Amino acid sequence: MSPPSLKTRERLSEVRYEIRGELARRARELELQGRTLVKLNIGNPGAFGFRAPEHLQHAIADRIADTDPYTHQQGLPAAREAIAAFHKARGTPNAAPERVFIGNGVSELIDLSLRALLNPGDEVLLPSPDYPLWSAATILNDGRPVYYRCKVANDFLPDPDEIEALVSSCTRAIVLINPNNPTGANYPRALLERIVAIAAKHDLLLMCDEIYDGILYDDAKFVPVAPIAQDVPCLSFGGLSKVHRACGWRVGWAVLSGDPLRSGEFHHAMDLLGALRLCANVPGQFAIEAALHGVDTISALCAxxxxxxEARRAVVESCAASEHLKLVAPDAALYAFPGVTGDAAEGFDDHAFALELLETEDVLIVPGSSFNVPYRNHFRVTLLPQPDALREVFRRIDRVLSRRVESARRNGAPQAAVA
Known part of the structure; x- marks a missing residue:
């Protein structure tokens, strides 16, 4: 008789992260077989030839001899001062080094902050679609995700009235992902003001994932939440991964603003949890001051x-030319979230389509339902490849969708895509 299997945490069954999940595992198998894939599942600039700016690399290299010891659990003092000064210039109230937390990427700080906030059964209002780490971290910290819709018909912007209707006695926080992953939406000031008013009325923490704050297209302007929030407790997340193309350095930060008296207990909880993991990666912290107060290297890429x-243009034009796709053009961030429409949408299953696209056309995408939406006719791609490569990707996507429509017509009825 074999011994019983090692049991795992039950709540893991509620967690999904298809960005690095089953499809990504199948992609690795195909690569081992010698297949060359176009992998559009992760916003990883270094995988597409981008490099972290040289002045950031030099900032680390010049201080590498100082990186051996642990540092303070909240981060290097000079790095926290640079982050506080950056936020103070934006108008963030009470921006000060002691209210800055540096982590191993924003991902660690999302988990840490929810652990500091939530008791079992507490609710967090999350956008749908969301970046699925937010849902996973809420669940694994014994909270309950409650989703407010960001509808396609509203250009993926949320409805503040719907957000407020979802507030209950268990609600602890409102999460904003702005600029948005996966849709590329960029929230206007008037919308943010209404959401801040809801947080103020119901005594909620605002948790603002602003990691894409400098990646903006055409006339889009980023509006940070903290200056609007003023005394309302607000946690603003940023980092080096996207704007500064340094994902592997794992440098993120969170700035706690608002009335210090109202957020004092939460501040101490964050500090305790940070101390338990000793400190964040030290070498990358030496690049923070150069990143925030040095040469702007992102604006030229987005102009x-x-x-x-031009990569965004390639995706927008490819979707416009397709009879099978519709797209709300992204205003910001590194992604597009096309929807399948017309005859191709009949009986459509996003996961089956993504697997067929991978198996037959060597393209890896993320099914839209992975982002906690109730519909199954969207998918996410990253804008990081060269523009011509993206045009070729969408030719392959169109081929799969056209084959599917043709097969349904031959069979006399629509059917789901078959892998």
């Missing part, structure tokens, strides 16, 4: 003629 702008 007309810049690589990210």
């Amino acid at each position: 007309p003629g810049g690589r990210l702008h």
